[in-house]
Amino acid sequence: MTKELLHTGGFDDVLPHEPIIPAAHDPAKPVCRGLGGFYAVERRLAWLMSVILFTAILYLGLLMAAQVFMRYVIASPFLGIEELAPILALWIYFIGMAYCTRKRGHIQGSVLTLVTQNPRTVLSVHLFGTLVSLVTVAVFAWFAWDFAAYNLSLNRKSTYLRLPKYILDFSIVSGFALVILYLALQTFLEARALITDQITGQFTGQFTGKGGN
Template sequence: MNIIHTIWSSLLVIQRVIMILSSAFILIGLGVTVVLRYVFQTGLHGLEELMIIPAFWMYFIGAAYGTYKKEHITADIVSVYLKGEKKRLWLQLIISLINFSLISIFAYWSIEYIIWSISSGASSNVWKYPMYVPQSSILVGFGLMTLYTLVELVKNIINLSHYKS
């Protein structure tokens, strides 16, 4: 069990590092763009294209991390009106099952998208990097979201099975 905890913790650390580095690269890129444009009255052709890579990674890893932390906006008014803990546990189970189902579909589509992107050989206009470099963040992000919602689903099943009236 210790190895699982270590892997889980390491995964979260890696996600935080990716989010921090991506944010820093975006800020540096924007800063360079502003300085070049307004101080030197010039620009660096293709800089915006390079900033797409950290932007994709920040967005999708951030979405995965938000899924793990469950610190997103919800409108769960139904649980307020439900009477009884068992009904609330069932509601949480149904919600997590729906979430898992939808995110699994999106993860499957992201696999199909990356396969298509690789097979099409698409590359960026200026720097000619393969487009699957930023787009692979979609697959990684949805893969992590699938993992986190699966863990939540299993926890909700366990909570419901251990409930005593």
């Protein structure tokens, strides 16, 4: 699809800029009124997530390199690595999922802006999508917690390193819990923007490409 087919001077005319970002948004703006304390705590939480991600990715890479060396160079693989790698991978995946939700960096089609550029309509659809996502993640989180509690009650351990299974399970629970936190905040901000009509002027450029952040 080209600019000519879209009959526009550029993609900025039809593709939205950043939507309301829950954690990276400016707490000084009216829609974030009263959330200064939350944002201060959240910044520390975001720092902790980034440390977990960096550490887990680093150690996973080192483990893979060590396993290749031990298996193909000295022909003496360590089976414990096969247990550690999935644990690190799951922590990376689910904490990464939460961090992506924080940044609202997941893939979006943005097809709606080809139909309408009315900021209120676009934000209303965004709010509906956020609510659906919040309910869906909450259901998955409940099943994740139920499974983690079951493994915790059995005190299951891995075969070689005897690591508790709940280390792996809690990565899933933690990831879903953080996603719920950010989706709930996203829902609150989008609803407040619609109810108080703060979308006018403040968020128009984010959806139409005519200003904003």
